[in-house]
Amino acid sequence: MINVPFAxxxxxxxxxKDEMLEAFNRVYDNNWFIQGRECEEFEKEFAxxxxxxxxxxxxxxxxALYLILRAYGIGKGDEVIVPSNTYIATALAVSYTGAKPxxxxxxxxxxxxxxxxxxxxVTDKTKAIMAVHLYGQPARMDEIKNVAKRYNLxxxxxxxxxxxxxxxxxxxxxxxxxxxxSLYPGKNLGAxxxxxxxxxxxxxLAKRCRALGNYGSDYKYHHIYxxxxxxxxxxxAALLRVKLRSLDKWNKRRNExxxxxxxxxxxxxxxxxxxxxxxxxxxxxxxxxxxKRDDLERYLSDKGIGTNKHYPIPMHLQGAYAELGFKEGDxxxxxxxxxxxxxxxxYYGMTDEEVSYVIDAVNSWR
Ligand SMILES: *Cc1c(COP(=O)(O)O)cnc(C)c1O
Numbered sequence: 001m002i003n004v005p006f007a008x009x010x011x012x013x014x015x016x017k018d019e020m021l022e023a024f025n026r027v028y029d030n031n032w033f034i035q036g037r038e039c040e041e042f043e044k045e046f047a048x049x050x051x052x053x054x055x056x057x058x059x060x061x062x063x064a065l066y067l068i069l070r071a072y073g074i075g076k077g078d079e080v081i082v083p084s085n086t087y088i089a090t091a092l093a094v095s096y097t098g099a100k101p102x103x104x105x106x107x108x109x110x111x112x113x114x115x116x117x118x119x120x121x122v123t124d125k126t127k128a129i130m131a132v133h134l135y136g137q138p139a140r141m142d143e144i145k146n147v148a149k150r151y152n153l154x155x156x157x158x159x160x161x162x163x164x165x166x167x168x169x170x171x172x173x174x175x176x177x178x179x180x181x182s183l184y185p186g187k188n189l190g191a192x193x194x195x196x197x198x199x200x201x202x203x204x205l206a207k208r209c210r211a212l213g214n215y216g217s218d219y220k221y222h223h224i225y226x227x228x229x230x231x232x233x234x235x236x237a238a239l240l241r242v243k244l245r246s247l248d249k250w251n252k253r254r255n256e257x258x259x260x261x262x263x264x265x266x267x268x269x270x271x272x273x274x275x276x277x278x279x280x281x282x283x284x285x286x287x288x289x290x291x292k293r294d295d296l297e298r299y300l301s302d303k304g305i306g307t308n309k310h311y312p313i314p315m316h317l318q319g320a321y322a323e324l325g326f327k328e329g330d331x332x333x334x335x336x337x338x339x340x341x342x343x344x345x346x347y348y349g350m351t352d353e354e355v356s357y358v359i360d361a362v363n364s365w366r
Pocket of ligand 1: 060061062063086087089090132158160161181182183184194195196
């Protein structure tokens with residue numbers, strides 16, 4: 001038996017250790033820790049990576065989404081459309097502004113929001129659509145933008161899981177009006193702590209987000225908004241600059257692993273994830289589905305294979321959203337995913353032998 005963890009940064013971090021320590025030393029010796037050159041350079045480099053004009057560092061992915069919504073003036077009395085299947089941060093960002101998240105079901109095949117269902121959820125209070133690129137695959141942006149255009153809504157990308165993924169050749173971050181990225185350690189591009197960025201082509205929005213994340217200040221000791229303290233520090237920015245240089249290589253390996261899974265997994269009780277046309281996927285998560293999910297989880301665990309569930313309780317059934325008054329059956333697609341999805345091991349550094357071991361284990365499960 002070999003042990004295959006669900007995720008690991010071990011090989012990734014060993015390979016870049018010298019460059020990371022060099023970056024640490026640079027910040028350490030520079031004696032400047034917040035709002036300095038490293039963050040500025042990382043912002044430029046990440047904007048260029050996405051093919052967008054502006055990037056603003058902030059404290060985490062949740063704040064990135066929240067700051068964008070606030071910068072658009074979204075708040076109490078407004079509604080924002082979010083997929084019913086996503087990490088709860090997408091909805092919480094909306095709730096923090098005082099606005100209400102409105103859930104729309106995903107496609108079961110790709111796990112991403114079904115644009116054909118958005119129009120029915122639009123009311124005169126709707127201000128924006130959160131397009132989540134879940135598990136590393138872009139949402140169907142053209143269809144989403146068409147609905148948005150008809151009702152004059154902003155399209156905000158939740159790109160927390162999709163650094164480097166493309167839709168019709170364009171990278172996430174440059175697909176909507178603005179995008180929030182998480183740089184949480186486990187994401188495809190992760191800091192050694194919390195971090196986030198806002199990416200946009202809208203200069204005014206970028207300025208407002210920067211001020212809102214810096215105590216609402218556009219100029220030292222001038223406070224034009226009741227802002228937050230949410231900034232990307234110099235140390236994380238310096239480390240992220242090193243990591244950004246390898247992101248494409250890491251995403252490429254994730255794709256190789258995913259394609260080995262897709263070619264190799266052959267079990268009539270297992271449904272493989274689908275990549276939509278027009279997309280490149282970065283496989284933050286490789287999620288299979290099976291009606292006997294908990295049984296497969298145990299079976300793999302007994303063979304030393306780590307798995308995870310994204311996500312076991314859909315948002316509308318979470319205690320945090322009890323106020324919305326939903327019950328089991330209200331969002332059947334999200335509920336089906338929550339009961340059947342199982343995420344396979346996926347990380348840079350996973351060997352072909354380990355991938356084959358997982359494939360054989362899944363195929364031998366009855
Ligand atoms: C991780 C994640 C977030 C939140 O990012 P944090 O940096 O943890 O705040 C938001 N949305 C999605 C889809 C995520 O996966």
